[in-house]
Amino acid sequence: MQDDKHPKEPSLRILIVDQNAMRASVLEEGLREAGYCNVTVVREMQNLLRRIAELDPEVIFIDLENPNRDVLEQMFQVSRCVGRPIAMFVDRSDADMIEAAVDAGVGAYVVDGLRKDRIKSILDLAVSRFNAFDKLRTELDRARTALDERKVVERAKGILMKERSLSEDAAYALLRKAAMNENRRISEVAQSVVTAASLLR
Amino acid sequence: MTRDVVVGFIPLLDCAPLVVAKEKGFAAEEGLALELIRESSWASIRDRLIVGHFDAAHMLGPMAIASSLGVGHLQVPMVAPLSLGLGGNAITVSNALRRSMVEAGAATGSDPRVQGEALREVVRAREVRRLAPLTFAMVYPFSCHNYELRYWLAACGIDPDRDVRLVVIPPPLLVDAMREEQIDGFCVGEPWNSVAVSAGVGCIVTPTTAIWRLSPEKVLGCRLQWAQRDPATLAALIRAVYRASQWNEAPQNHAELARLLAEPRYVGGSPDILLRGISGELRLEPGGVAHQFTDFYIPARQAATFPWVSHAAWFYAQMVRWGQIEASEAHLELARATYRPDIYRSAMTPLGIDSPAADSKIEGRQPLAGVIESTHGVLQFGPDGFFDGTPFDPDTL
Numbered sequence: 001m002q003d004d005k006h007p008k009e010p011s012l013r014i015l016i017v018d019q020n021a022m023r024a025s026v027l028e029e030g031l032r033e034a035g036y037c038n039v040t041v042v043r044e045m046q047n048l049l050r051r052i053a054e055l056d057p058e059v060i061f062i063d064l065e066n067p068n069r070d071v072l073e074q075m076f077q078v079s080r081c082v083g084r085p086i087a088m089f090v091d092r093s094d095a096d097m098i099e100a101a102v103d104a105g106v107g108a109y110v111v112d113g114l115r116k117d118r119i120k121s122i123l124d125l126a127v128s129r130f131n132a133f134d135k136l137r138t139e140l141d142r143a144r145t146a147l148d149e150r151k152v153v154e155r156a157k158g159i160l161m162k163e164r165s166l167s168e169d170a171a172y173a174l175l176r177k178a179a180m181n182e183n184r185r186i187s188e189v190a191q192s193v194v195t196a197a198s199l200l201r
Numbered sequence: 202m203t204r205d206v207v208v209g210f211i212p213l214l215d216c217a218p219l220v221v222a223k224e225k226g227f228a229a230e231e232g233l234a235l236e237l238i239r240e241s242s243w244a245s246i247r248d249r250l251i252v253g254h255f256d257a258a259h260m261l262g263p264m265a266i267a268s269s270l271g272v273g274h275l276q277v278p279m280v281a282p283l284s285l286g287l288g289g290n291a292i293t294v295s296n297a298l299r300r301s302m303v304e305a306g307a308a309t310g311s312d313p314r315v316q317g318e319a320l321r322e323v324v325r326a327r328e329v330r331r332l333a334p335l336t337f338a339m340v341y342p343f344s345c346h347n348y349e350l351r352y353w354l355a356a357c358g359i360d361p362d363r364d365v366r367l368v369v370i371p372p373p374l375l376v377d378a379m380r381e382e383q384i385d386g387f388c389v390g391e392p393w394n395s396v397a398v399s400a401g402v403g404c405i406v407t408p409t410t411a412i413w414r415l416s417p418e419k420v421l422g423c424r425l426q427w428a429q430r431d432p433a434t435l436a437a438l439i440r441a442v443y444r445a446s447q448w449n450e451a452p453q454n455h456a457e458l459a460r461l462l463a464e465p466r467y468v469g470g471s472p473d474i475l476l477r478g479i480s481g482e483l484r485l486e487p488g489g490v491a492h493q494f495t496d497f498y499i500p501a502r503q504a505a506t507f508p509w510v511s512h513a514a515w516f517y518a519q520m521v522r523w524g525q526i527e528a529s530e531a532h533l534e535l536a537r538a539t540y541r542p543d544i545y546r547s548a549m550t551p552l553g554i555d556s557p558a559a560d561s562k563i564e565g566r567q568p569l570a571g572v573i574e575s576t577h578g579v580l581q582f583g584p585d586g587f588f589d590g591t592p593f594d595p596d597t598l
């Protein structure tokens with residue numbers, strides 16, 4: 001949508017409340033790419049209300065695991081704490097938006113009276129960024145596991161090279177052969193070698 | 202046939218019947234595979250109920266009503282067919298405020314009138330000296346804690362909207378906020394009052410059961426739509442949680458309950474501190490001795506699991522009193538219809554459990570122990586009462 005690339009309100013004040021720094025920056029980056037320049041990230045848990053009063057945001061995103069969501073909810077009731085009342089989606093037609101947001105794990109609070117089509121495009125962006133972050137996290141976990149496995153294999157090779165005077169290639173071939181014979185992964189065999197060596201030390 | 206049920210909860214003492222329904226096999230005996238999911242805010246409990254992640258949840262009674270009324274959020278009709286016990290809350294103030302209150306005449310002890318009048322003196326003295334108003338925290342705008350705190354302040358001559366500042370702070374952050382002097386007091390459920398005392402940060406000035414002896418608290422809440430779509434599962438869940446509440450009532454189970462709740466996947470923390478709220482043996486100040494508070498937290502006795510429509514009416518009356526909602530016949534009716542003694546009674550029929558005969562009662566009218574009429578005859582009930590001596594008659598609304 002052309003509108004997303006050239007938002008009509010680039011100065012819209014957006015606040016992201018998330019203890020997860022990486023996820024917050026994924027969302028912040030997405031908003032900046034979409035042309036929103038006035039984005040603030042708050043990570044600390046204490047004193048949220050005071051920060052909000054200072055920043056006077058028009059849109060707030062908060063991760064669903066954040067207990068401070070209940071602090072934001074109070075603003076529906078006590079508008080004197082901030083400049084004006086903030087409402088989430090108070091209209092039945094917003095049910096789909098809430099569902100998408102809750103599934104992605106993001107809560108959104110919006111200043112009353114902000115145009116609905118604008119809210120929708122920003123929320124869609126937040127939902128897709130939260131989902132993208134989830135994917136990224138899964139990939140990172142996988143990459144970290146792969147890295148850990150490689151380290152174990154390196155250590156096992158080193159032990160075999162030293163204890164049995166093998167070349168690096170021969171040590172690796174021995175690990176691979178044991179893994180095939182036992183129907184296990186090389187990293188598992190390598191872990192056994194490392195554990196055994198530490199017991200025998 | 203086993204039925205899956207997903208129930209959300211907040212780590213507080215009164216999630217106990219849900220934990221025990223699962224861990225002690227009461228849910229399994231009712232043919233339920235009960236999955237409990239820990240949440241970190243009431244807003245998330247509500248949202249995940251609305252979108253169907255949860256079938257039912259540990260809810261603040263007033264929150265279920267607010268959802269049925271559509272205040273502050275989408276209007277989604279909720280039902281509360283079971284109460285998760287009575288009481289369990291207290292009001293705690295910082296050591297500094299406690300000292301000022303003692304200087305203003307609050308003797309040791311926990312009489313809400315004496316404590317409240319001393320607090321009023323402190324509030325007035327600060328006004329004269331042009332100091333910032335005291336800040337009190339509670340956990341959610343639509344909560345028993347908010348209404349109990351306001352009821353106490355107002356009855357002691359302190360205007361909760363003018364004379365003090367009321368803020369929302371999530372329970373796990375309260376003790377730090379008090380230590381850092383962001384707040385001067387709070388009203389919250391256990392174990393958080395005892396955590397503050399144990400950390401040397403604050404003093405309990407009164408359990409809220411001293412304000413209203415048999416005061417309602419959390420409920421088992423679910424969407425009306427789910428209750429209508431799957432009444433057999435809901436009835437089985439009500440029976441399982443009811444039997445868990447009975448188990449929690451027995452003193453010989455208290456130590457085991459404290460250990461269960463102390464597991465990190467439930468409430469977490471120290472079993473000794475959790476046991477204070479469970480047994481009603483509270484320490485009011487750092488280094489103080491334990492005091493026994495009768496009826497501090499009631500899991501099952503005193504018809505504590507019964508969803509009195511008059512509780513819903515009292516919550517509605519507080520919402521009106523504090524400007525959260527306009528008074529109207531339609532609003533009152535929606536609030537009353539959220540509490541469902543009819544579902545409770547029909548769920549109890551297979552167990553032959555005795556239930557109160559009336560749906561509603563005059564709250565706080567029975568100053569002595571006595572009986573109320575029940576479906577099988579009579580039930581032990583009372584004493585009950587508000588500290589200002591004013592009963593609440595739901596029929597006068």
